[in-house]
Amino acid sequence: MHEIDQTGRVTVVGAGLVGSLLAMYLAKRGFQVDVLERRPDMRREEIGAGRSINLAISTRGLHALRQVGLEEEALRHAIPMRGRMIHSPSGELAYQAYGKDESQAINSLSRAWLNKFLMSRAEATGRVRIEFKQRVQHADFQKGVLEVVDESSGSTREVRTPVMFGTDGSGSAVRRELTLLPGHGSAQEQLSHGYKELTIHAGPGGAFQMEKHALHIWPRGSYMLIALPNEDGSFTCTLFLPFQGPVSFESLQTPAQVKAFFEQQFPDALALIPDLVHDFFQNPTGTMVTVKSAPWHVDGKALLLGDAAHAIVPFFGQGMNCGFEDCVVLEECLGRHTRWQDAFEELFRLRKANADAIADMAVENFVEMRDKTADPRFLLEKAVEKVLLNAFPGQFLSRYTLVSFSRVPYRLAYEVGAIAGGIVAELCAGLTRAEDVDLQRARTLIHERLVPFVKEH
Ligand code: FAD
The missing domain is CATH 3.50.50.60 (FAD/NAD(P)-binding domain)
Structure with a gap:
C-alpha cells in the first residue's frame, strides 16, 4: 500500500x-x-x-x-445572470451580454x-x-x-x-x-476600498424589481454599486467605496449625507432601497x-x-x-x-x-467595472468582442469568456486575453458601430497573433 x-x-x-x-x-x-x-x-x-x-x-x-x-x-x-446591466446616473440602462450568446451565464x-x-x-x-x-x-x-x-x-x-x-x-x-x-x-495587499451590503426587497408576490437575469452595475469612476438577484425576488446590492477621501465611507457620516449621495449618484437604486439609511449604518463595512x-x-x-x-x-x-x-x-x-x-x-x-x-x-x-463600463469606447469594444466571438468560434477568445466559461488555466486566460484585447482595440480604431468591424482584417489578426499562441500552449 x-x-x-x-x-x-x-x-x-x-x-x-x-x-x-x-x-x-x-x-x-x-x-x-x-x-x-x-x-x-x-x-x-x-x-x-x-x-x-x-x-x-x-x-x-x-x-x-x-x-x-x-x-x-x-x-x-x-x-x-447572462450579462451586465449598466445603470447611468440618470437611470438609463445599457445591457452587455457576458458571452457569445444566452447560453453563457454566471449564476447568482x-x-x-x-x-x-x-x-x-x-x-x-x-x-x-x-x-x-x-x-x-x-x-x-x-x-x-x-x-x-x-x-x-x-x-x-x-x-x-x-x-x-x-x-x-x-x-x-x-x-x-x-x-x-x-x-x-x-x-x-489590502484594497483601499471597502464594501457595504444593502438590500432591494422583492416586489409584490415575490416579483423582481429589476431585470432578474443580469448583474446590475452602477459604475461611477472611483466607486460603484452592484446588485445580484436572490431566489426570493430580492437583490443584494454591494456598494464599493474608498475608505477615505472626498467621496468615501469616511465622508458619509450622517443619514442626510448618505441619502444625498444616493439621490445624486444612484437615484434609481435609491427608489428601491427603502432601508438604505438603516442598512448603511447597521451593516458592517467589509475589507478586501x-x-x-x-x-x-x-x-x-x-x-x-x-x-x-x-x-x-x-x-x-x-x-x-x-x-x-x-x-x-x-x-x-x-x-x-x-x-x-x-x-x-x-x-x-x-x-x-x-x-x-x-x-x-x-x-x-475592478477598474474595468467601476470605470470603464460607463465609457462608450469600452461598450463598443465589448460589442466588437461579441461579434468576433460569434464570427470566429474557437479561434477568437476573450479573457472574460476564458475565465468564466472555460477551465483553461487562468495564466493562459490572462495571456490570451491580453492578445485578444489588443486585436479588439486595433479593430475599434476609427470605428463607431460594432457591425462595421472589418472582419477580413479581424481574421488576419486572429490568425497572425491568437491562433499560433493558443496552438503553442
Ligand atoms: P472562507 O469562505 O472564508 O471560509 C473559511 C472558513 O474557515 C470559515 O468558515 C471560517 O469560520 C473558518 N475559520 C477561519 N479561521 C479559523 C480557525 N482559526 N480555526 C477554524 N476555522 C477557522 N467568489 C466567487 O467565486 N464568486 C463571487 O461572486 C464572489 N463574490 C464575493 C464577494 C465579496 C464581497 C467577497 C468578500 C468575496 C467574494 N468571493 C466570490 C470570494 C469568496 O467569498 C471566497 O473566495 C471564498 O469564500 C473562499 O472560500 P474559503 O473556504 O477558502 O474561505
Missing part, C-alpha cells in the same frame, strides 16, 4: 465553502475527515453568513460541484445556502465529522499537532493528525504558522485583500487551499471558483502520486501561477 492510501484520517481546518467541498472530495477517496470550524453551526444558529450574501458561480466552480454530484441541485437554487447563488448544502452533503457521506466552535490557534507541522480552542468553554486541546489542510480563509491561522517556517512567505503566499505546503504534512493560500478581491467573481478548482486539481494530483508530498508539490506547481494570474485579473477588473 502507498502512503496516501494508508492514511486513514485527515483534518481540515475551516468548514467554509472550500473546506466543506474538500471534505467531500477526501471522503469520496475513502478518508475519514475531521473538520474543525471556528464558527457555530449556521444550520442551527442564526449567524451572519460571512462575506457577501450571494456570489456568482461559473464554469470552474460548477465543474467541481459536478465531480461530487452536486451541480444539478445547486443550479436549481441559482439565478443565471446564496453563499449561506451553498455552505450549508456542502456541509450537509459532506456529512451525509458518513466519513466527515464537522466540529463547530473549534478555533485552531497553533499548528506544529512536524509533530502533526493542532492546538484548538473550544470557543464555548475557552478550553484548549491538542488534535493529532498525519495530514492537515488549511482552508481557513483569507486570515488563515494555518498560513500564519506556515509562514514562520524558513523558506515560506506571504504578501498581503489579495494574499499571495508560497509555498502552500509543508512536506506532505500540511496544505493550504482556497482563500487561505490565495485570497483575491471579488471583482471577477472567481475567489470561490478558484478555490473549488484547487480541489479539482488536488484530486487529480492525489490520483497520480503515492506520497502526499509529491501530490502537494505538484498541486502547488500547477496552481501557483494560475492563482497569481486571477489575483491580478481581479484587481484589473
